[in-house]
Amino acid sequence: MFAKNLVxxxxxxxxxxxxxxxxxxxxxxxxxxxxGGYPLKASFSSVGGLAIGSDVRIGGVKxxxxxxxxxxxxxxxxxxxxxxxxxxxxxxxxxxxxxxxGLLGGKYVKLEPxxxxxxxxxxxxxxxxxxxxxxxxxxxxxIFLATDQGPTQGGAGPAPxxxxxxxxGLAPMxxxxxxxxxxxxxxGRNNGAPPx
Numbered sequence: 001m002f003a004k005n006l007v008x009x010x011x012x013x014x015x016x017x018x019x020x021x022x023x024x025x026x027x028x029x030x031x032x033x034x035x036g037g038y039p040l041k042a043s044f045s046s047v048g049g050l051a052i053g054s055d056v057r058i059g060g061v062k063x064x065x066x067x068x069x070x071x072x073x074x075x076x077x078x079x080x081x082x083x084x085x086x087x088x089x090x091x092x093x094x095x096x097x098x099x100x101x102g103l104l105g106g107k108y109v110k111l112e113p114x115x116x117x118x119x120x121x122x123x124x125x126x127x128x129x130x131x132x133x134x135x136x137x138x139x140x141x142x143i144f145l146a147t148d149q150g151p152t153q154g155g156a157g158p159a160p161x162x163x164x165x166x167x168x169g170l171a172p173m174x175x176x177x178x179x180x181x182x183x184x185x186x187x188g189r190n191n192g193a194p195p196x
Contacts, residue, residue, distance in 0.1 A: 037064055037085045038122035042096040043077040048107055048132025050098055055108040056082045063088045066109060078131075082109060091116040092124070098132035107132060 047069065056064035064084035072079050084090070093114030100107055111126075120126070 037083045037088075039067070039081055040084055040090075040120060040122075040124055040126060041079060041081050042109070042126035042129050043072060043075070043079045044096075044098055044129050045077060045131035046134070047078045047080060047098055048100075048134060050080065050107040050109070050132070054106065056084060056111060057108055058088070058111045058113065063111070080109065090120045092118045092120055093128060094120065094126055095128040095130065096126045097130040100132070 050066060050069070052066055052069060054066045055062045056066065064082050066080055067083045068081035070079045070081075071077070080096075090111065091114040093116040095112040095114065097110045097112065098107055099110040114128070
């Protein structure tokens with residue numbers, strides 16, 4: 001009886017350890033931990049499902065996270081606040097684009113650093129932005145481009161099955177007089193052969 005209780009206690013402790021590891025993994029992967037970088041802002045015409053905690057990436061590498069979203073009361077544009085790692089210094093002409101991980105993937109902010117010598121300061125704003133493209137709009141553009149292409153007009157060749165008739169356009173044999181098109185030599189005639 002004592003051995004059975006000991007086994008059950010060990011199994012219960014193992015389950016608790018696995019559950020704790022799972023919670024730690026979920027906590028780290030959900031971006032709940034403080035980022036510890038400097039804040040930047042950017043306004044977009046549409047964020048297209050971008051959420052707080054979404055990645056901020058440069059060249060596909062995560063360099064920060066989205067920390068807040070709001071609406072500008074004057075321009076009615078979506079204002080995104082992001083936290084960028086302190087070692088990542090961005091030029092003031094850096095471009096921010098709302099991008100997607102795939103056709104059905106999540107949204108993230110893609111940063112494209114510019115060439116200016118002046119750098120963004122903490123709390124600065126990215127002026128060069130590009131909002132998200134809706135899937136319906138993208139499909140509409142593709143359908144419009146596909147239906148806008150008219151039929152190409154090229155030189156029409158002969159219809160299928162309409163080739164040259166036998167004997168038409170062929171050169172006569174040496175010593176043979178040309179015959180009308182489509183007509184061969186009449187049987188029993190000499191056809192230009194020397195008499196025997």
